[in-house]
Amino acid sequence: MGEVIVITSGKGGVGKTTTTANLGTGLSQLGYKVAVIDADIGLRNLDVVMGLENRIVYDLVDVVEGVCRLKQALIKDKRYEGLYLLPAAQTKDKNAVSPEQIQKLCHDLKEMFDYVLVDCPAGIEQGFKNAIAGADRSIVVTTPEISAVRDADRIIGLLEAAELNDPLLIINRIKIDMVKRGDMMNIEDMIDILAIDLLGVVPDDESIVIATNKGEPAVTDKTSVAGQAYRNIAQRITGEKVPFVNMESNEGFVSRLRKILGFAK
Amino acid sequence: MDFLKFFNKDNGTSKNVAKERLKLVLVHDRTNCSPHFLDMVKGDIIKVISDYIEVDEDGLDIKITKTKRDIDDTLVPALVANIPIKKMKDKRNA
Numbered sequence: 001m002g003e004v005i006v007i008t009s010g011k012g013g014v015g016k017t018t019t020t021a022n023l024g025t026g027l028s029q030l031g032y033k034v035a036v037i038d039a040d041i042g043l044r045n046l047d048v049v050m051g052l053e054n055r056i057v058y059d060l061v062d063v064v065e066g067v068c069r070l071k072q073a074l075i076k077d078k079r080y081e082g083l084y085l086l087p088a089a090q091t092k093d094k095n096a097v098s099p100e101q102i103q104k105l106c107h108d109l110k111e112m113f114d115y116v117l118v119d120c121p122a123g124i125e126q127g128f129k130n131a132i133a134g135a136d137r138s139i140v141v142t143t144p145e146i147s148a149v150r151d152a153d154r155i156i157g158l159l160e161a162a163e164l165n166d167p168l169l170i171i172n173r174i175k176i177d178m179v180k181r182g183d184m185m186n187i188e189d190m191i192d193i194l195a196i197d198l199l200g201v202v203p204d205d206e207s208i209v210i211a212t213n214k215g216e217p218a219v220t221d222k223t224s225v226a227g228q229a230y231r232n233i234a235q236r237i238t239g240e241k242v243p244f245v246n247m248e249s250n251e252g253f254v255s256r257l258r259k260i261l262g263f264a265k
Numbered sequence: 266m267d268f269l270k271f272f273n274k275d276n277g278t279s280k281n282v283a284k285e286r287l288k289l290v291l292v293h294d295r296t297n298c299s300p301h302f303l304d305m306v307k308g309d310i311i312k313v314i315s316d317y318i319e320v321d322e323d324g325l326d327i328k329i330t331k332t333k334r335d336i337d338d339t340l341v342p343a344l345v346a347n348i349p350i351k352k353m354k355d356k357r358n359a
Contacts, residue, residue: 148286152290182278189284192292 001216002033002083003228004106006115006135008159010060012122014143015172018208021049022219023225026234028083032114035074037086037105040121041096043177045089051215052077052085061089064101071081080220084113094126099133106134107119111202124158138167140201142172144185168199170233175204199234201244202226223265292329296342303327310346321349 007020017040024036026046038046041061047053058073063086070086077083086109089096109116120131132138136192142152159167171190178184191198205226211218218227219234231240293299314320314327326346332343 146283149287150290154294182280185280185283193287
Protein backbone atom coordinates (compact mmCIF):
# COMPACT_ATOMS: atom_id res chain seq x y z
CA MET A 1 0.00 0.00 0.00
CA GLY A 2 1.53 3.28 -1.11
CA GLU A 3 1.23 6.80 0.16
CA VAL A 4 -0.59 9.83 -1.27
CA ILE A 5 1.19 13.16 -0.87
CA VAL A 6 -0.47 16.41 -1.92
CA ILE A 7 1.74 19.33 -3.00
CA THR A 8 0.07 22.64 -2.31
CA SER A 9 0.84 26.32 -1.69
CA GLY A 10 -2.20 28.56 -1.79
CA LYS A 11 -0.54 31.14 -3.99
CA GLY A 12 -0.01 30.42 -7.66
CA GLY A 13 3.35 30.49 -9.39
CA VAL A 14 5.52 29.40 -6.47
CA GLY A 15 6.51 26.11 -8.09
CA LYS A 16 3.98 23.42 -7.14
CA THR A 17 3.95 21.84 -10.57
CA THR A 18 7.74 21.99 -10.95
CA THR A 19 8.11 20.48 -7.49
CA THR A 20 5.63 17.69 -8.27
CA ALA A 21 7.39 16.84 -11.55
CA ASN A 22 10.84 16.84 -9.96
CA LEU A 23 9.91 14.89 -6.85
CA GLY A 24 7.95 12.36 -8.88
CA THR A 25 10.87 11.82 -11.23
CA GLY A 26 13.33 11.86 -8.32
CA LEU A 27 11.39 9.18 -6.44
CA SER A 28 11.17 7.01 -9.55
CA GLN A 29 14.95 7.29 -9.95
CA LEU A 30 15.30 5.96 -6.42
CA GLY A 31 13.52 2.85 -7.67
CA TYR A 32 9.97 3.50 -6.49
CA LYS A 33 6.78 3.18 -8.49
CA VAL A 34 5.33 6.68 -8.69
CA ALA A 35 2.17 8.25 -10.08
CA VAL A 36 1.91 12.02 -10.39
CA ILE A 37 -1.61 13.43 -10.65
CA ASP A 38 -2.48 16.81 -12.09
CA ALA A 39 -5.45 17.96 -10.01
CA ASP A 40 -5.59 21.38 -11.67
CA ILE A 41 -8.61 20.64 -13.84
CA GLY A 42 -9.10 23.16 -16.62
CA LEU A 43 -5.53 24.50 -16.33
CA ARG A 44 -3.38 21.44 -16.80
CA ASN A 45 0.37 21.96 -16.86
CA LEU A 46 2.08 19.02 -15.24
CA ASP A 47 2.02 17.28 -18.64
CA VAL A 48 4.11 19.98 -20.35
CA VAL A 49 6.52 20.35 -17.43
CA MET A 50 7.15 16.61 -17.66
CA GLY A 51 7.29 16.60 -21.44
CA LEU A 52 4.37 14.18 -21.82
CA GLU A 53 1.84 16.53 -23.42
CA ASN A 54 1.80 14.67 -26.73
CA ARG A 55 0.84 11.36 -25.20
CA ILE A 56 -2.46 12.25 -23.53
CA VAL A 57 -5.45 10.19 -24.60
CA TYR A 58 -7.63 10.08 -21.50
CA ASP A 59 -7.57 12.24 -18.38
CA LEU A 60 -8.57 12.30 -14.72
CA VAL A 61 -12.17 13.34 -15.43
CA ASP A 62 -12.53 10.47 -17.95
CA VAL A 63 -11.47 8.05 -15.21
CA VAL A 64 -13.83 9.52 -12.64
CA GLU A 65 -16.75 9.52 -15.10
CA GLY A 66 -16.04 5.94 -16.12
CA VAL A 67 -15.21 6.81 -19.75
CA CYS A 68 -12.02 4.76 -19.45
CA ARG A 69 -10.24 2.54 -16.97
CA LEU A 70 -7.62 4.02 -14.66
CA LYS A 71 -4.81 2.10 -16.36
CA GLN A 72 -5.79 3.48 -19.75
CA ALA A 73 -5.44 7.07 -18.55
CA LEU A 74 -2.06 6.61 -16.86
CA ILE A 75 0.75 7.74 -19.14
CA LYS A 76 3.95 5.78 -18.71
CA ASP A 77 7.05 7.95 -18.84
CA LYS A 78 9.33 5.90 -21.08
CA ARG A 79 12.48 7.71 -19.93
CA TYR A 80 12.12 6.89 -16.24
CA GLU A 81 11.24 3.42 -15.05
CA GLY A 82 8.18 3.29 -12.81
CA LEU A 83 6.94 6.84 -13.44
CA TYR A 84 3.36 7.51 -14.55
CA LEU A 85 1.28 10.65 -15.09
CA LEU A 86 -2.46 11.04 -14.70
CA PRO A 87 -3.21 14.28 -16.56
CA ALA A 88 -5.96 16.77 -15.73
CA ALA A 89 -8.79 17.49 -18.13
CA GLN A 90 -8.26 20.70 -20.02
CA THR A 91 -11.77 21.41 -21.27
CA LYS A 92 -13.77 20.82 -18.10
CA ASP A 93 -13.78 22.81 -14.88
CA LYS A 94 -12.92 21.84 -11.32
CA ASN A 95 -16.54 21.14 -10.42
CA ALA A 96 -16.44 18.15 -12.78
CA VAL A 97 -15.13 16.04 -9.88
CA SER A 98 -15.96 15.71 -6.19
CA PRO A 99 -13.69 15.12 -3.17
CA GLU A 100 -15.23 11.64 -2.76
CA GLN A 101 -14.31 10.71 -6.32
CA ILE A 102 -10.71 11.86 -5.84
CA GLN A 103 -10.55 9.95 -2.57
CA LYS A 104 -11.59 6.78 -4.37
CA LEU A 105 -9.09 7.47 -7.17
CA CYS A 106 -6.24 7.98 -4.70
CA HIS A 107 -7.22 4.80 -2.93
CA ASP A 108 -7.05 2.83 -6.16
CA LEU A 109 -3.69 4.39 -7.10
CA LYS A 110 -2.22 3.56 -3.68
CA GLU A 111 -2.78 -0.09 -4.44
CA MET A 112 -0.66 0.20 -7.60
CA PHE A 113 2.08 2.66 -6.60
CA ASP A 114 4.56 3.35 -3.79
CA TYR A 115 4.03 7.10 -4.03
CA VAL A 116 1.17 9.11 -5.47
CA LEU A 117 1.95 12.83 -5.76
CA VAL A 118 -1.00 15.18 -6.27
CA ASP A 119 -0.30 18.56 -7.85
CA CYS A 120 -2.84 20.86 -6.21
CA PRO A 121 -4.27 23.91 -8.00
CA ALA A 122 -3.70 27.39 -6.56
CA GLY A 123 -6.42 28.82 -4.36
CA ILE A 124 -8.45 27.49 -1.45
CA GLU A 125 -11.72 26.60 -3.14
CA GLN A 126 -13.14 23.44 -4.69
CA GLY A 127 -9.97 22.50 -6.56
CA PHE A 128 -7.97 22.58 -3.34
CA LYS A 129 -10.58 20.58 -1.46
CA ASN A 130 -10.60 17.97 -4.24
CA ALA A 131 -6.82 17.72 -4.35
CA ILE A 132 -6.37 17.13 -0.62
CA ALA A 133 -9.30 14.70 -0.30
CA GLY A 134 -7.31 11.49 -0.68
CA ALA A 135 -3.99 12.63 0.78
CA ASP A 136 -2.10 10.95 3.61
CA ARG A 137 0.56 13.64 3.86
CA SER A 138 0.99 17.18 2.59
CA ILE A 139 3.82 19.37 1.38
CA VAL A 140 3.52 23.16 1.36
CA VAL A 141 5.65 25.02 -1.19
CA THR A 142 6.49 28.67 -0.61
CA THR A 143 8.94 31.27 -1.86
CA PRO A 144 10.65 33.89 0.34
CA GLU A 145 8.06 36.58 -0.41
CA ILE A 146 5.48 38.05 1.93
CA SER A 147 2.56 37.09 -0.31
CA ALA A 148 3.64 33.47 -0.71
CA VAL A 149 4.40 32.98 3.00
CA ARG A 150 1.11 34.57 3.96
CA ASP A 151 -0.81 32.20 1.68
CA ALA A 152 1.24 29.26 2.93
CA ASP A 153 0.18 30.13 6.47
CA ARG A 154 -3.46 30.13 5.41
CA ILE A 155 -3.05 26.79 3.63
CA ILE A 156 -1.37 25.24 6.68
CA GLY A 157 -4.40 26.27 8.73
CA LEU A 158 -6.77 24.72 6.18
CA LEU A 159 -4.75 21.51 5.95
CA GLU A 160 -4.81 21.13 9.71
CA ALA A 161 -8.53 21.85 9.76
CA ALA A 162 -8.91 18.99 7.26
CA GLU A 163 -6.91 16.79 9.66
CA LEU A 164 -3.92 16.62 7.35
CA ASN A 165 -1.59 17.26 10.24
CA ASP A 166 2.13 18.05 10.17
CA PRO A 167 2.52 19.44 6.67
CA LEU A 168 6.14 19.77 5.56
CA LEU A 169 7.66 22.90 4.07
CA ILE A 170 9.64 23.35 0.86
CA ILE A 171 11.16 26.78 0.42
CA ASN A 172 11.55 27.35 -3.28
CA ARG A 173 13.52 29.87 -5.32
CA ILE A 174 15.69 31.20 -2.54
CA LYS A 175 18.44 33.58 -3.66
CA ILE A 176 21.45 33.09 -1.45
CA ASP A 177 23.08 36.39 -2.39
CA MET A 178 19.99 38.34 -1.44
CA VAL A 179 19.62 36.42 1.83
CA LYS A 180 23.24 37.26 2.66
CA ARG A 181 22.62 40.93 1.96
CA GLY A 182 19.58 40.83 4.23
CA ASP A 183 17.26 41.57 1.35
CA MET A 184 15.41 38.28 1.41
CA MET A 185 13.88 36.34 4.27
CA ASN A 186 16.07 33.40 5.24
CA ILE A 187 15.11 29.83 6.02
CA GLU A 188 14.95 30.40 9.76
CA ASP A 189 12.69 33.43 9.34
CA MET A 190 10.15 31.40 7.40
CA ILE A 191 10.21 28.34 9.64
CA ASP A 192 9.87 30.63 12.61
CA ILE A 193 6.77 32.28 11.15
CA LEU A 194 5.07 29.19 9.68
CA ALA A 195 5.99 26.87 12.55
CA ILE A 196 6.15 23.65 10.49
CA ASP A 197 9.04 21.28 9.78
CA LEU A 198 11.33 21.90 6.84
CA LEU A 199 11.51 19.28 4.11
CA GLY A 200 13.91 21.10 1.82
CA VAL A 201 15.20 24.28 0.26
CA VAL A 202 15.49 24.77 -3.49
CA PRO A 203 17.74 27.58 -4.67
CA ASP A 204 16.67 29.87 -7.49
CA ASP A 205 18.28 28.28 -10.50
CA GLU A 206 18.20 28.99 -14.23
CA SER A 207 18.49 25.30 -14.94
CA ILE A 208 14.87 24.90 -13.84
CA VAL A 209 13.73 27.20 -16.64
CA ILE A 210 15.90 25.37 -19.16
CA ALA A 211 14.69 21.98 -17.95
CA THR A 212 11.05 23.10 -18.13
CA ASN A 213 11.64 24.44 -21.65
CA LYS A 214 12.80 21.00 -22.70
CA GLY A 215 10.25 19.03 -20.70
CA GLU A 216 12.92 17.18 -18.75
CA PRO A 217 12.77 17.62 -14.96
CA ALA A 218 15.96 19.23 -13.55
CA VAL A 219 16.22 16.49 -10.93
CA THR A 220 17.87 14.31 -13.59
CA ASP A 221 20.52 16.95 -14.32
CA LYS A 222 23.53 16.17 -12.16
CA THR A 223 24.99 19.65 -12.69
CA SER A 224 21.88 21.53 -11.54
CA VAL A 225 21.90 22.83 -7.95
CA ALA A 226 18.11 22.87 -7.88
CA GLY A 227 18.18 19.32 -9.21
CA GLN A 228 20.43 18.30 -6.33
CA ALA A 229 18.03 19.96 -3.89
CA TYR A 230 15.13 17.96 -5.37
CA ARG A 231 17.14 14.73 -5.18
CA ASN A 232 17.72 15.40 -1.48
CA ILE A 233 14.04 16.11 -0.89
CA ALA A 234 13.01 12.91 -2.71
CA GLN A 235 15.30 10.96 -0.39
CA ARG A 236 13.88 12.68 2.68
CA ILE A 237 10.35 11.74 1.57
CA THR A 238 11.39 8.08 1.65
CA GLY A 239 12.51 8.54 5.24
CA GLU A 240 16.24 8.90 4.67
CA LYS A 241 18.05 11.48 6.77
CA VAL A 242 19.78 13.80 4.32
CA PRO A 243 21.53 16.71 6.03
CA PHE A 244 20.54 20.21 4.95
CA VAL A 245 23.22 21.96 2.95
CA ASN A 246 24.17 25.13 4.75
CA MET A 247 23.84 27.58 1.92
CA GLU A 248 25.05 30.48 4.00
CA SER A 249 28.20 28.64 5.00
CA ASN A 250 30.72 30.31 2.70
CA GLU A 251 30.50 33.49 4.71
CA GLY A 252 33.58 35.55 5.35
CA PHE A 253 35.77 35.65 8.41
CA VAL A 254 34.26 38.86 9.76
CA SER A 255 30.74 37.52 9.49
CA ARG A 256 31.71 34.37 11.36
CA LEU A 257 33.46 36.48 13.96
CA ARG A 258 30.31 38.52 14.44
CA LYS A 259 28.40 35.34 15.11
CA ILE A 260 31.00 34.08 17.55
CA LEU A 261 30.97 37.38 19.38
CA GLY A 262 27.19 37.33 19.44
CA PHE A 263 26.61 40.44 17.37
CA ALA A 264 24.47 38.66 14.86
CA LYS A 265 21.04 37.69 16.07
CA MET B 266 28.83 55.62 11.56
CA ASP B 267 29.80 53.00 9.04
CA PHE B 268 31.41 51.06 11.79
CA LEU B 269 28.15 50.88 13.75
CA LYS B 270 26.16 50.09 10.64
CA PHE B 271 28.53 47.24 9.99
CA PHE B 272 27.74 45.59 13.29
CA ASN B 273 24.03 46.21 13.08
CA LYS B 274 23.44 45.41 9.47
CA ASP B 275 20.53 43.10 10.31
CA ASN B 276 18.19 45.71 11.71
CA GLY B 277 17.30 47.99 8.85
CA THR B 278 17.36 45.41 6.07
CA SER B 279 14.40 44.93 3.78
CA LYS B 280 14.00 41.33 4.92
CA ASN B 281 13.36 42.55 8.45
CA VAL B 282 10.77 44.96 7.14
CA ALA B 283 9.16 42.05 5.28
CA LYS B 284 9.26 39.85 8.36
CA GLU B 285 7.65 42.45 10.61
CA ARG B 286 4.93 43.24 8.07
CA LEU B 287 4.28 39.57 7.57
CA LYS B 288 4.03 38.86 11.29
CA LEU B 289 1.51 41.64 11.69
CA VAL B 290 -0.64 40.60 8.76
CA LEU B 291 -0.61 36.98 9.95
CA VAL B 292 -1.82 37.95 13.40
CA HIS B 293 -4.86 39.49 11.72
CA ASP B 294 -5.30 36.59 9.28
CA ARG B 295 -5.11 34.00 12.00
CA THR B 296 -7.57 35.70 14.31
CA ASN B 297 -9.80 36.69 11.42
CA CYS B 298 -9.98 40.29 12.57
CA SER B 299 -10.23 43.35 10.34
CA PRO B 300 -8.87 46.86 10.94
CA HIS B 301 -12.50 48.03 11.03
CA PHE B 302 -13.18 45.67 13.93
CA LEU B 303 -10.21 47.11 15.80
CA ASP B 304 -11.48 50.63 15.18
CA MET B 305 -14.82 49.72 16.70
CA VAL B 306 -13.15 48.20 19.74
CA LYS B 307 -10.95 51.25 20.05
CA GLY B 308 -13.92 53.62 19.94
CA ASP B 309 -15.78 51.72 22.62
CA ILE B 310 -12.75 51.49 24.89
CA ILE B 311 -12.25 55.25 24.68
CA LYS B 312 -15.94 55.78 25.47
CA VAL B 313 -15.77 53.67 28.63
CA ILE B 314 -12.43 54.89 29.91
CA SER B 315 -13.01 58.57 29.32
CA ASP B 316 -15.61 58.58 32.11
CA TYR B 317 -12.74 58.05 34.51
CA ILE B 318 -9.59 59.16 32.77
CA GLU B 319 -8.70 61.82 30.23
CA VAL B 320 -6.78 59.91 27.56
CA ASP B 321 -4.62 61.00 24.66
CA GLU B 322 -6.74 59.64 21.82
CA ASP B 323 -4.09 60.27 19.16
CA GLY B 324 -1.50 58.34 21.08
CA LEU B 325 -3.82 55.41 21.73
CA ASP B 326 -2.56 52.21 20.19
CA ILE B 327 -4.61 49.05 20.07
CA LYS B 328 -3.49 45.89 18.34
CA ILE B 329 -3.78 42.15 18.23
CA THR B 330 -0.50 40.46 18.96
CA LYS B 331 0.81 37.24 20.40
CA THR B 332 1.72 36.60 23.97
CA LYS B 333 2.88 33.64 26.02
CA ARG B 334 0.20 32.10 28.15
CA ASP B 335 1.28 31.94 31.81
CA ILE B 336 0.38 28.31 32.46
CA ASP B 337 2.26 26.57 29.65
CA ASP B 338 4.10 29.24 27.65
CA THR B 339 2.22 28.56 24.42
CA LEU B 340 1.69 31.54 22.16
CA VAL B 341 -1.88 32.82 22.14
CA PRO B 342 -3.39 35.87 20.45
CA ALA B 343 -3.83 38.85 22.77
CA LEU B 344 -5.53 42.20 22.48
CA VAL B 345 -3.07 44.83 23.66
CA ALA B 346 -4.11 48.42 24.25
CA ASN B 347 -1.60 51.12 25.05
CA ILE B 348 -3.55 54.09 26.36
CA PRO B 349 -1.59 57.22 27.31
CA ILE B 350 -3.22 59.03 30.25
CA LYS B 351 -3.51 62.81 30.18
CA LYS B 352 -5.04 63.10 33.60
CA MET B 353 -7.29 61.26 36.00
CA LYS B 354 -10.81 62.49 36.42
CA ASP B 355 -12.08 62.69 39.95
CA LYS B 356 -15.34 60.78 39.87
CA ARG B 357 -16.48 62.16 43.25
CA ASN B 358 -16.69 65.65 41.82
CA ALA B 359 -18.37 64.56 38.64
